[in-house]
Amino acid sequence: MLWLARAARRVFDEPAARTAHPEHGPHFAGYLTDLLKPYGLAPHPPDGGQSYGEMGAALIADVVRPDEPVDLLVLAFAVPDVRPGRATATYLSHVCPGAPLAFAVCDQGVAAGFTALRIAQSYPDCRRSLVIVVEQATLHYELPAPAPLPARHAGVALLCGDSGVARISSVVIGRDDPVASSVDKPPGQPYTGAWWALAGELADPTPRRVVVADRDPVLGYTCSSTVDFVGLEPDGVARVSAWDWERPEELSERMDTFLVDGATCDKLEEVARPPFDRAVLGDLGVTGVEFAAWKSRHPAALASDVVPLRAPDAEAAPGRVYRVDGEALFAALDICEPLPFADGSVDWVYAEHLVEHVSLGAGIDWLTEVRRILAPGGVLRLTTPDLATYVDGYLAGNTFFSRHRKRMRAAGLGPPMPARRAFMFNQIFYLYGHRWLYDFEEMCYALDAAGFSSEDVRRCSFREGARPDVADLDRVLRNDESMYVEVVKRDT
């Protein structure tokens, strides 16, 4: 998911720094003459015009702080640069903090900026990506095909990344589709106008949806991008991001969005409908269920989550089993509802960091259902943040909190968590949609209430358990704060 953190926009006046350069001026004329000759063209008097290198550098200085390394830069333009012969995107990578991987997009008319955003979207691992859309108004030769020329030199830089004030949820480029609505595009800026208007929208933090839409009159591309402002304060240059650890409701919404946006795959094929008994599951090669997962690493698992997976042409309907991308199996299930499996139909159930997301009562109801669907001798393995680890971290001031903060930071979960012990203690209760935290005793209580026998409950270590194939599902990212608990369903 790509977030828009902040933006800069600028009009550039003549004379440009490049063309006014005393040494480059005369050489430029000769160079351009040579380049144009094969096309039977001669340059107009070489005055004016801007180079995207200098324009881009100014925009970078406006929008990126020196201590903010950028991972990806995409330069988008339609009108040719007045200075040929320079790999401008590479030059901008050189002047931009972080020396980002750089692309340039051109020859797409107004679609260039939209393509640039699509490129940024396709690098989800980038903490920061910078999209620069520029246009300059002076050409020293005729273009081979007609195209609108801008009335002024202008540029917009959009600093995007894994956090920000507005979510860029879709970027669509098509041919001659009707465009519903758009932000108001200023005249004289055919290529940067839509982005100019979007940059202006950032001044207003009110939650709303903004559609950036544009059409290229020559190429016939219609483009649109949906930008959802989530109601965070506009992001000043001084702040890295609008992620605010002190506003749990906003973080919760952000994380829900993140989950929904992450639930995508290429292909969904329906393979079975409920109810599922042992024979149906056996035919599918399923021996157990992994909850809170879209794709299980276990070869004989049915993965399940309350958030349905989406493919470009379909969404998983609740309760049905789908083959995902031709391999793993998935079913969208709500653990607050009865599970669509027959009694004793699975050999194992695994759930990592799930049970703390529902109330104690809902947790016990789900565990009761899990016990029902487990075959005698079947294993349930649960992992959940250990309340005792947090209490020890708070009381003893040991290194758990500081290490956990570093780990979350390295995992890209927002800006650094505050180091205050009370913060570190509160966040596990109030953030991430958590409803009830367990220590081992509390987990034993819940399992007992669900009908398991307390002497069959065992505390395990990370990736150690009755079934190595199931214990192996433990994710290392969580092993600092988790407890691992298993219970076996009795034969009777």
Add this chain to the structure above:
Amino acid sequence: MEQLDTDLRPRVVDSIRTLLPRVLRKEMPEPTEQSRLMEDLGMSSSSTLELMLELEEDLALQIDVEDIDRDDFATVGTLADFVVRHLIPEE
């Protein structure tokens, strides 16, 4: 008083080579010390943390990852060098 364990580096290299298929969730020909993590193996910045944590787990060590940068992730060998130089002593 930094003390480098001379046996450690080969162990780190072995461990990285063993862990990579797990972290990258794919089968692959066994990587060498010269294998490039990003270009050849498709490592991303999100899988790097996972690899470091798996290494800690596998070798029962603590690694200080705070000042790791992209260059350290060039190859299996450079990553092993980083790990050996950035161990946190057991308390």
